Amino acid sequence: MMQEAYNILEKVFGYTQFRSPQDEVVNSLVAGQDVFVLMPTGGGKSLCYQIPALIRPGVGVVISPLIALMQDQVSALCEVGVRAACMNSSMPPGHNAEVENLVRKGELDLVYIAPERLMLPSTLEWLSSVSVSLFAIDEAHCVAQWGHDFRSEYLQLSILQERFPAVPRIALTATADAKTQEEIVARLGLQQAAVYISGFDRPNIQYRITQKVKARQQLLSFIQQEHLTDAGVVYCMSRNKVDSTAKWLSEQGIKALPYHAGLSKEERQQNQERFLREESVVIVATIAFGMGIDKPDVRFVAHLDLPKSIEAYYQETGRAGRDGLPSTAWMAYGLEDVIKLKQMMAGSEANEQFKRIEQRKLDSMLGLAEITSCRRQTLMNYFGEALKEPCGNCDNCLTPVKTWNGTDAARKALSCVYRTGQRFGVVHLINVLRGKMTDKVSQFNHHQVTTFGIGEDLSDTQWRSVYRQLVARGYLSVNFDHGQLFLNDKCRAVLRGEEEVEFRLDPVVKKQSSRSSREKGAPVSEENSALWEALRACRKKLADDQGVPPYVIFHDATLKEMIEVKPATLQSLGTVSGVGQKKLDKYGTDFLSVILQYQ
Template identity: 65%
Template structure:
């Protein structure tokens, strides 16, 4: 069995060796046992059920939450010569009947299906009459009612061990803290299955968070300087902001498309297809966009507003760099983001227990933003993973944060909130502190307070930073009466009495970090010319077949073609991601591109090293 699995990995998927613990997971499922797999995006989760489905007799059934994800997975598998299909609402009755006939005849290696279809009695009867190799539950965190992507249909998947006893089940996700992992195990009855928690680190992603100061211009500088030709995702909190930002980016010369739940289904589908199939498209979206997005060459994810939890942040930033190439997770945030999220939380219909959990998650997200040590260490610690060394690839590592003694400033800020009656938001408090005589200041006679004008030594931006950090550290809280007023907590007493000194972060005027090396847009000269030629070849083939370009080859494969420049099919076969099917389909065309580029040059080649199994997630 093990040799058969390795043969499939090498000859079908084009990888020379498993990444640990892929081989253990594959063996577990091939032998008929259940498994829970927590593996970071890009770590090769899909192979952990695709290969067992090909080794075991019958059809592997994959429960997947989104139609777009099914389409991408099936298209990629078909490119490899694997007999794959899907059953979902996008199919007309005739096509669905043909897929069902293939299933009954044992002509499918893998079938992708939505959870809502699986729970139908007709579908269960269909599967019961067929030979099923395994059940794979993708995006398994959707079963968690504490999670950010909860899907009620996933709760019914506990029927699998009852209706199909003896058939192995493998549940997979990239995002699950300890609470979510336990909930997955309990709800899917995986108590006797093996657990594989492979870590959460995404070392190719550079994490950067900075304070919001004209967010649009900050975003423009970031894209222009670092990702001018790359595909990316920009997340905003509201639909209105999504549309305004997309329109503004279009005016700046970028191909930017809006995506949110308020758009019509056809428009959302068109925008998503353009994002997947065209080069250099930027999607501006609410959290409605993302789960299951299979595009491997997203080079950046930008947040213009604060996510509501570290789980959401990790999931959304994880859509960058799925191919393992360098990518950036960039975010700006401010105190108004905190105010808005807490207002939304407190006015929601959730139970008090749910709100308490969500408050804790938002506080943890704030802590990640304000931390002065390595962000990656803090992010991994949240998911229960400890790493002794700083990563060297986040903003706080690349540009260590400076601090200043903010004790007196904090006392002034807290006193101002107290003396104005704890009834006002940050903008008015800053006006009082700097001595600005606005209509509101005069209306409430706040120019007569002892705190009026005592903060003239700091500017508005510095006071905004002080208040943001006081909220993040729990000295102030946001009142949820609808006006976002700041109220003192019990914790602030020690600061007001001078019993505790506060070292506050000094916000940089402009964030400067070292750019990552090795990303495709930084290729230049001869390498850059070959890169463009290979992309053009890939794009033509993708258009001819009506599939996204990365279904032909990932960027990582093209990067290897640039680096090693194979001269014959044998050398081409050693490139990462080239299996037997793709070797037969595409080697001639890509080798011809390389030959034309190399015409008159030295044809000697250096064979690429053996590669480990990545993931055509």
């Protein structure tokens, strides 16, 4: 069986070797065993069920949460000659019935379907009447109530075990802490499944977190200096912020498009299609965008607001660099993010246990944002994976963080909260500390408190940094009504002089030379840049002719290997990773002619 798997891997998908543990997963599933797979984004989860579905008799049924994911993967599969289709609400009348008919006639290898449609009695009935090779439950973290993307429809998937006991099931996710893993296994009845947990580390992604000063301008500088011609995703917390940020970036010459649930279905679809098919498009989105998006050449993911958990951060940043090439996860955050998220949690209708878990997850995310040591080590440790040495590819490793003894500043900041009655926000507290005679200071007679004017030695920005870090470390809490700060018991030791406080020194944002930054991030050497652009142009023309995204033709990584190998024959081109037999037959002559022009 594994020999057949290797033949399919090479002839259909164009790869000669599995990545560990893909081969073990394929072997288990082909043998009819249930499987649970935790593998990072870009690790090759799809092949783990696609190849067994081609080997085992019957049709493979893939349960997928998003229409975009289905359409993306079906397009890519059809391109390499796999008979695949999807069933969802966006399809024209009669399409889903036609798919059912093709399955009955044994003319499809894989069918992608949403959980809501799968659970319809009519769907379960026709699936019971055909041969099913396997069930693949993609984005399986959606089943977990404590996960970052709970989907109640996924809870019904336990019926597969009862209704189809002889059909193997595989559940796959890219991110789940220990508790979420346990819940996935329990809810899907996978207690007897073979478990494969691949490493969480994505070494090609550079993690960078900075403090908000002028967030939009910081984002623009980041894009202009490092990713001016690249595809990227910018995440914002609210729909309004998505719209305003996309509009502003467009006015600055960036090809930016909004994406959120408040847009019409047609506009969302159109913007997503442009992102997938055009070059250098930046999508500005809420977290409604991206789960399962198969675009491999997203070179950066930026956050303009703090995610609510490390799971969410890891999942969203994981959409960068799926092709394994260097990519950046950049984030700007500030105290206002913490206050807003805490207010949202307190105002939710969830039970107290859920709120406590969400609070702990947010605290962990804050810890990652404020850490002065290697971010990747902290990130891996959260998921139970040890990284022995600092990564050398995060901001803290590349530019070690300076710290300063902030004990005196902490006492002043905490005392000011106490002296003003623990019922004011950061702006007012800073005005009191810096001795600013505002209307509000005068109204509440806060020019008469002992902390008035004792903080003139620090700027507004520096005091914001102090308050942000005091909240992040649990010395202060936020009142969820209006963002007022109040003291925690933890601060007593600082106020009594029994504990010292070290703060990270927030760096001053320096403007880089856009020319040198672009050269640093160039995908190929200067001598090969003309061939690189020619290959991309060839790929774009072929993609446009067929109405598919360019990466469906070939990934960037495949084009780079073409440049490194510079094949002179079709046979040699066929040895390039990602060039399967059907793609060689279909596109080999076009790409070889381009390469030969630059020999």
